[in-house]
Amino acid sequence: MAATLKSLLATAAVVVALGASAIAHSQGDPTRPPSNLMAEPSAGAAAAGAPAPKPLSLQALRLGPDLAPSALLDGRVVHVGDRVREDMRVLAITAQGVQLGHPNKPGESNWLRISPNVKKSQAGHESP
Numbered sequence: 001m002a003a004t005l006k007s008l009l010a011t012a013a014v015v016v017a018l019g020a021s022a023i024a025h026s027q028g029d030p031t032r033p034p035s036n037l038m039a040e041p042s043a044g045a046a047a048a049g050a051p052a053p054k055p056l057s058l059q060a061l062r063l064g065p066d067l068a069p070s071a072l073l074d075g076r077v078v079h080v081g082d083r084v085r086e087d088m089r090v091l092a093i094t095a096q097g098v099q100l101g102h103p104n105k106p107g108e109s110n111w112l113r114i115s116p117n118v119k120k121s122q123a124g125h126e127s128p
Helices: 002-026 043-047
Strands: 058-062 070-073 076-079 083-085 088-094 097-102 105-112
Touching: 058 097, 070 088, 076 088
Parallel strands: none
Antiparallel strands: 058 070, 070 076, 083 088, 088 097, 097 105
């Protein structure tokens, strides 16, 4: 009787663990920003009839006085000057986000921001 009860409890624990894992997996990445905050695909690709590329996601910024600025875009570490896609290069990395530019369109650029509506400043410094 005790062995049957232990076996039944072990089976129930496995079922509960598998169910919780399936629920957590179906909810997606909780650290990913909402889709309305991510960069829009380029209009040129959509107009040409090619499938629009997936919007880039800015996940982290690494800045510091003794560090070359870098950013994490879709799980890949990039620096200023790196090619992100065939049609985009990293122009700048600041505390406000990452500026991406199109090599064939020098005047056009897009900004990816982690928190678009938050103004960032150094600790101990007042913002005007």
